[in-house]
Amino acid sequence: MTTTLTARWAVLDIEGTLTATSQVHVVLYDYARPRLGPWIEEHPGDPEVTAAVTQVRHVARLPESASTEEVVEVLHGWMDEDRKAAPLKTLQGLIWQRGYASGELITEFFPDVAPAVRAWRGAGVRLAVFSSGSVAGQVASFSRTTDGDVTSLFEAHFDTVNAGPKREKSSYRAIASVLDVPSAEVVFFSDVPAELDAAAADGWQTVGLARDGEPYGDADFGAHAKIRSFGEVAVVPL
Numbered sequence: 001m002t003t004t005l006t007a008r009w010a011v012l013d014i015e016g017t018l019t020a021t022s023q024v025h026v027v028l029y030d031y032a033r034p035r036l037g038p039w040i041e042e043h044p045g046d047p048e049v050t051a052a053v054t055q056v057r058h059v060a061r062l063p064e065s066a067s068t069e070e071v072v073e074v075l076h077g078w079m080d081e082d083r084k085a086a087p088l089k090t091l092q093g094l095i096w097q098r099g100y101a102s103g104e105l106i107t108e109f110f111p112d113v114a115p116a117v118r119a120w121r122g123a124g125v126r127l128a129v130f131s132s133g134s135v136a137g138q139v140a141s142f143s144r145t146t147d148g149d150v151t152s153l154f155e156a157h158f159d160t161v162n163a164g165p166k167r168e169k170s171s172y173r174a175i176a177s178v179l180d181v182p183s184a185e186v187v188f189f190s191d192v193p194a195e196l197d198a199a200a201a202d203g204w205q206t207v208g209l210a211r212d213g214e215p216y217g218d219a220d221f222g223a224h225a226k227i228r229s230f231g232e233v234a235v236v237p238l
C-alpha cells in the first residue's frame, strides 16, 4: 500500500535512510581513516583544516602543542564510536570530496531511493538533505552514485554546522526558517527516532525508515509514520 503525503519540501537523512549504514561506517570511514593524518600534514595553510584541528585539540583537551599523530588518534577514536563531531565531519568531507572526484568512491543508494526522489521532484516537491556528514561531503557523495549524478535534484543541504545537532528541535526550526516555509509543510525522513522526535517537536511531518538489516530496522517509531522502503510513500506538493 502507498501512503501519500503532501508537503512543499522533503528533507532527507543519509545514513540508514538513503544508504546502508555500512556505506558510511565501512566504505567512507575506512577511506578516511588512513588519510586523516596525511591530509592534515599536507594542508597546513588551509584555514578550514587548521580550524578543525584546533577544535579537535580543544574538545579533546589536548595541549595546543599536540602533534598530528595525537590529533589523529582522537579522530580515530571518534570514528570508532561514531561520534558525529563537527571537526571530524569537516575533515572527512574534504577527504571524501577528493575520493569522489578521483573516482575512488561511489555512493550506493538503496534501490528504492532514486526512483522515489525523482518522482517526488518531478511532481514538484523540493528536496533537501539534513545529515551529520558535512555539506561538502554530502554534495560530493551525491555527485557520483550508482544512480548517476543526483546533485541537481537537491536544492539545499544542511549539516550540524549550518543547522545544528540532529536531535535538537532548534536545528529543525533553523532549517524551516532557511527554507522559508511553515514547519508543517516540510516532511523529514530519517531512520533515527530521536531525530524524528526533534523534527516533530518543531511541527514537521515525520517518516521513520525501518529498513531490513539496518540498526534501526526494529526500532520503535512511536507516533511517527513508519515505512520499510521509499516505495511505500508518495510525496506530492501542496
Ligand SMILES: CSCCC(=O)C(=O)COP(=O)(O)O
Binding pocket: 013, 014, 015, 016, 024, 028, 084, 089, 096, 130, 131, 132, 133, 134, 137, 138, 141, 166
Ligand atoms: C558523505 S555524507 C556521509 C554521512 C556521514 O558522515 C554521516 O555521519 C551520516 O550521518 P546521518 O546524519 O546522515 O545519519
Ligand SMILES: [Mg+2]
Binding pocket: 013, 014, 015, 016, 017, 190, 191, 192
Ligand atoms: Mg541516519
